[in-house]
Amino acid sequence: MGGGHAIPQAPYQPSALFGPQAGATTSVLKTLKKHVTIGSTVDPTNGDVNPYGLTIKGKTLYACNFNAKSNVQGTGTTIVSLSAKQGSKPQHLAGDSSLLGCSSLTMDKSGGAYATGSLAPAIDGYCTGGKGCGGTGNRFDNITGKNVVRPWGSVWAVTSGFYGYATKALFVSDATSGSILLAKACPGGGTCSSPLTPIVTGFKVNHGKPGNILGPSGLVFDPKNCVKIGMNKACGTLYVVDGANNTIVAIHNVMNLRTNKGIVVAKNGTSFSGPEKSWASLVFSGKPLVGPISAALLYNGNLVVGNTLEPKGTNSLVEIAPPQCSAVPCKKGTAVAQVNVDKGAAGALFGIVAVGKGKSTAVYFNDDNKNNVQALLP
Numbered sequence: 001m002g003g004g005h006a007i008p009q010a011p012y013q014p015s016a017l018f019g020p021q022a023g024a025t026t027s028v029l030k031t032l033k034k035h036v037t038i039g040s041t042v043d044p045t046n047g048d049v050n051p052y053g054l055t056i057k058g059k060t061l062y063a064c065n066f067n068a069k070s071n072v073q074g075t076g077t078t079i080v081s082l083s084a085k086q087g088s089k090p091q092h093l094a095g096d097s098s099l100l101g102c103s104s105l106t107m108d109k110s111g112g113a114y115a116t117g118s119l120a121p122a123i124d125g126y127c128t129g130g131k132g133c134g135g136t137g138n139r140f141d142n143i144t145g146k147n148v149v150r151p152w153g154s155v156w157a158v159t160s161g162f163y164g165y166a167t168k169a170l171f172v173s174d175a176t177s178g179s180i181l182l183a184k185a186c187p188g189g190g191t192c193s194s195p196l197t198p199i200v201t202g203f204k205v206n207h208g209k210p211g212n213i214l215g216p217s218g219l220v221f222d223p224k225n226c227v228k229i230g231m232n233k234a235c236g237t238l239y240v241v242d243g244a245n246n247t248i249v250a251i252h253n254v255m256n257l258r259t260n261k262g263i264v265v266a267k268n269g270t271s272f273s274g275p276e277k278s279w280a281s282l283v284f285s286g287k288p289l290v291g292p293i294s295a296a297l298l299y300n301g302n303l304v305v306g307n308t309l310e311p312k313g314t315n316s317l318v319e320i321a322p323p324q325c326s327a328v329p330c331k332k333g334t335a336v337a338q339v340n341v342d343k344g345a346a347g348a349l350f351g352i353v354a355v356g357k358g359k360s361t362a363v364y365f366n367d368d369n370k371n372n373v374q375a376l377l378p
Contacts, residue, residue, distance in 0.1 A: 028298045029319045029337040032363060032376035039088030040372050041065065043078040045095065050076060051366040053105030053115060054294075054351025054373065057128055059084050061373055062093065062113050063351065063366060064102035066210075074101035074119045074210030079126060082373065084364065094137045098122040101210055103175075104154045104217070105351070109168060112140065116151035116172060119210065120144075123151050123172055123183055143183055145196045150176040153217035153293075154183075157255060159236050165256045168192070171238055175215030178203035178265075180240060180251070182258060199257045200280075202265035204244040214243040218295030218352075220303060227252050228327035229278055239283065239322070241305055243291045245269030248283040248303065248320060252328060281330040283322050288338050292318070294350055294365070299357035302336065306349030306365060315342035315349050317365065317376070341376070344369040 038061065041051035047069030054063050061084050065076035077099045080090040093113070101119030108114060112125040112133050125141030127133035133140040152175035158168050170184035179198035186192040205215035218241030225237035234253035241248050247269040251257065253276075262276035272280040283303075291309025298304055303320045310316060319337035323330045342348045351366040363376045 025321050025334060025336055026300070027319055027337040028300055028302060028361060029304060029317060029339050029363070029376065032361065032378055034377040035341065036086050036375050036377060038084065038086060038364065038373040038375055039082045040090055041080055041082070041366065042090060042371050043080050043092055043095070044090055045092045046078065048076040048078040049371045050368050051371065051373070052103045052350040054353050054364065054366050055105040055107045055113060056084065056353045056355060056364065057107050057111050060128070061353070061364060062105055062128065063373060064099060064105050064115050066101055066103065076102055079105070079113060079115060081128070084362070093128065094126045094139065096124065096139055098124045098139065098142060103152050106154045106156045106170070108156045108170070109158050114141070114154055114156065114170060116154050118150050118152055118175070118213075121148050121151055123148060123154070143194050143196070147174070147177070147179070147181055147196045147198055149174050150213070152213065152215055153219040155219035155221050155238070157221035157223070157236065157238065159223040159255060165258055167255070169255060171219055171221070171254070173203070173216035173219055173240065175205055175213050175217065176207070177201070178205045178215055180216060180238070185258070195258070197258060197260055199259065200240075200251060200263045200265065201261050202267070203240070203242050204267065204269055206244045214291060214293070216240050216242050217293045218305060220295050220297045222297055222301065225301065225322070227325055227330070229253060234279070239295065239303060241292045241295045242269055243293050243308065245285070246287075246289040246292065247285040248289070248305070248333075250281045250283050250322065250330070252279045252281065254279075278328055281325070281328050283333045284320050284335070285332070288316065288318050288335055294352045296352040296354040296363065298354050299361065304352060304354060304363055306352055308347045308349060310346050312346055313343045314340050315344070315346060316340050317349070317352070317363070339376070341365065341374065342367055342369055
């Protein structure tokens with residue numbers, strides 16, 4: 001799975017490729033007028049607090065805690081579940097040393113919750129029920145290696161389109177090396193492997209202590225975002241938020257990216273080098289992004305991002321519209337909304353999940369000031 005460029009894809013066909021695109025300049029956040037509390041994320045077995053990772057399966061939310069009951073940064077080791085409705089109470093799902101400093105959660109297609117234990121360091125899969133992964137709460141996958149230094153963000157990418165390499169892949173960001181790892185690759189009809197290849201490198205990091213870490217995170221995959229690279233169509237875009245540079249970067253055609261250091265991000269976070277540099281584009285940089293860590297994909301292709309370094313009394317969700325881009329290089333996107341969801345201490349927003357569309361839209365987010373999951377609803 002090492003070097004070499006990706007397998008060429010089907011010829012570019014504009015009529016077949018481009019329909020409604022990511023980057024709608026209308027805002028979804030502005031339509032969400034109701035702000036509710038879903039429930040506590042404090043683990044009922046050991047009191048772990050400070051929820052970072054958040055994901056969803058059906059009508060159940062899963063959150064993992066970064067801190068132990070003592071509130072010492074990076075000492076949490078648990079995942080809890082709670083129903084995605086007001087008044088929910090947390091249920092203990094898993095507790096494991098591999099979850100030490102759990103920083104992100106993402107759900108695979110079969111319903112396994114993959115977590116990044118940033119201080120372990122490890123990337124693990126935990127069963128949330130159903131067939132194929134053992135009992136609920138069972139750890140069924142454990143990924144470690146020399147490139148797993150401080151795993152920080154994660155996303156499972158799944159697509160049904162034409163791809164020459166992977167149809168499912170787990171991407172993980174590292175907040176020490178500033179890289180994006182191909183942590184798991186699943187070719188169509190083939191066996192999944194864990195190459196741990198740093199396919200993108202160079203993202204800015206601040207080498208902060210637990211509680212002050214900034215680097216590439218907030219990974220989001222959009223299977224419908226398609227661009228033209230050369231004369232080939234390229235569908236499947238990975239968005240990466242870098243809180244150290246206040247940028248959002250798009251990695252296009254990412255399901256075919258498997259070259260070591262295929263893309264290298266410049267120190268300023270706005271330009272790229274490497275053999276696949278044409279697969280990357282800058283989506284957004286600068287204000288109103290202030291130390292963003294988490295992100296989610298809205299139904300119209302926009303991104304909702306959570307700031308962590310605003311002044312006391314402000315914790316904003318920011319909606320960014322990626323450019324309607326038919327061919328790389330793309331223009332920058334635009335900020336279309338900013339909503340303050342917590343007027344307490346800064347740095348409350350970690351873990352965001354967006355589901356539904358129209359009147360069924362819900363944006364769930366972890367609030368570390370209150371150790372709970374909250375939601376914006378129509």
